[in-house]
Amino acid sequence: MGNFVILFVKKYKRLFAILAAVSIPLIAIGYEAPNPCEPDWKFFGWSYSNCGLDGGSQGVGHSHLPDPKRCVYYFVDVKYFFGFKIETRIRTVEGNCID
Numbered sequence: 001m002g003n004f005v006i007l008f009v010k011k012y013k014r015l016f017a018i019l020a021a022v023s024i025p026l027i028a029i030g031y032e033a034p035n036p037c038e039p040d041w042k043f044f045g046w047s048y049s050n051c052g053l054d055g056g057s058q059g060v061g062h063s064h065l066p067d068p069k070r071c072v073y074y075f076v077d078v079k080y081f082f083g084f085k086i087e088t089r090i091r092t093v094e095g096n097c098i099d
Contacts, residue, residue, distance in 0.1 A: 029083055049078045053090070064097065071097040 009016050053061030053074040061074040072092050079087040 047080045049076075049080075051076055062097075065094070069097055071095060 053076060062071045063074075064071055072094050075091045075093065077087075077089050077091050078085060
């Protein structure tokens with residue numbers, strides 16, 4: 001495989017330079033600084049992230065319902081396509097309070 005790449009670069013120098021000039025900025029655009037709530041790599045195709053909103057005694061944003069044993073938890077769902085944020089929405093899940 002390594003010999004093939006070397007032969008390709010030697011034979012098609014101009015084409016290799018064009019491919020490198022086009023692909024490196026695309027990869028740089030698709031990569032963002034690591035965030036624990038987001039996927040590590042968002043460049044190729046669709047990717048999703050799902051994380052809890054910060055806050056509250058449980059580390060996840062939540063609010064108490066009139067029934068003291070029940071809570072509503074808040075999560076952020078983010079959808080990416082080739083590194084670009086397509087959709088962001090806040091999702092709520094009702095469940096028993098942990099605290």
